[in-house]
Amino acid sequence: MDDSVVVSLDWLASRLDDPAVRIVDVRDAWEFDGIGHLPGAVNVPFDSYRDESDIDRGTLPGAEAFADLLGNAGLSPEDTIVAYDDTHGVFAARFVLTALEYGHEDVRLLDGDYSAWNREYETTSETAAFEPTDYDPDPLSPEESPLVSYDAVADALERDAVVVDTRELEEFEEARLPGAVRFDWREVVDDETRRLKPEAELEALLAAHGITPDREVVLYCNTARRISHTYVVLTALGYEDVRFYEGSLTEWLANDGEVETGPVAASEGE
Template sequence: MYENVVVSAAWLAERLGDEDTSVIDVRDGWEFDGIGHVPGAVNVPFEEFRSEAGDEGMLPGAEPWERLLSAAGVGPEDHLVAYDDTHGVFAARFLVTAELYGHPIEKLHLLDGDYSAWNRERETTSESPSSEPTEYAVREPERSPLVDYETVRDALDDEGIVIVDTRDPREFAEGHLPGAVNVDWRELVDDETRGLKPEADLREILEAAGIVPDAHILLYCNTARRISHTYVVLRSLGYEDVGFYEGSLTEWTERGGPVETGSETESE
């Protein structure tokens, strides 16, 4: 089990300025410059590391990713602490992308809460960071959580696998993978703190849906953004057997995968 997957504002504050810590703000540039940011953070906007013309699903491709992180001054062994202003869902996508391109998984961290939560009690700045470019290079990850269409299709008939739809209940009712359970990623977030709910609450929500630590879990949404948040949460709780369907429902429907309609309540 990896420690410090999700880190507190206090944890980050103690490490600001450390040479081996890169703080990544994935908001749009106008927010980073105009609203302010965590001191020392660098801006890698979400839209710059999402591409339908890149690798599998919405991954940007190895070379664009290398260029982005090199320009941001990220070192290959840096601790990366990512944040956004949307409860962490966009920041989580950055971290999963980093993992899939081989950044050491134990050095990937999601700031618990977002920019608004940080701004309530801590210093922010509008000054541009002075980071030196690096020559960042992708690596093969030690273990990739990615699963493909065929793996998910075969899982439909496997009662030992829990397929999890992380979209909202309305989307789920309009169409989902057969047998999937629905846990909206927002159920795991506290609207007041803007961070994760307490661990006991998270486990209760997940386990009520059959998402238990020793289960084989496959995650999907529409374009793999929302599952990134759920994936990071599960990893923070010590879940080890979690598959990440990068193609998600977009690829699934394009390839003619079967879809059910109706809510879980209706099917009980």
């Protein structure tokens, strides 16, 4: 697993005193303050980096708005950021994807969430103080970005791309993109340890669904939250041709895109 993308609890624990490594907790403020958090973490709640108005590329908040959030948290473009939540990393992965899209070069997902950390390391209720910064974003160009549009996804359906639906079974059966493979994002997480499964197990699991590094992969869900986690995991495993359909099924249906319904045994890797 590439530690430039996903880092272990031990990796982070050994760097708590490194001022270049900054920890971002994306849980709600009441959890951060009332339950506790990792030492030195700053709170950037999930709802603060979503744009419900859908003005700027789906639910992304916009480069300037996101830069303001990071600046107010005392973060700089040169920092190594490690994000975590307490939901197996799905909300933190959305932060990672957003930061990458807006040009932060070194942002990583913690392998394991708050609960996993709390089993092995100390937490705190003390809030670290950081001076605000003037964060200057550098958004990726359309050519650099993994985000793809409705038209690009429609084109991918005509090729040998594997289109991956990361939602739950009942959602998948209600409506899905034509030929989509269902791969629940939670399949990569070990429920007992709350960490990612071993790399070899992940590769075998993905291959059983036809999701292999040699293929073009297009990810979607409903509103692009759950695919963030799958995107980060695939990237950490070395997949190079992974596309992220930000509009997901919500946009697809709004554009009257063709869908399939009902059960498909083959899509479950059977």
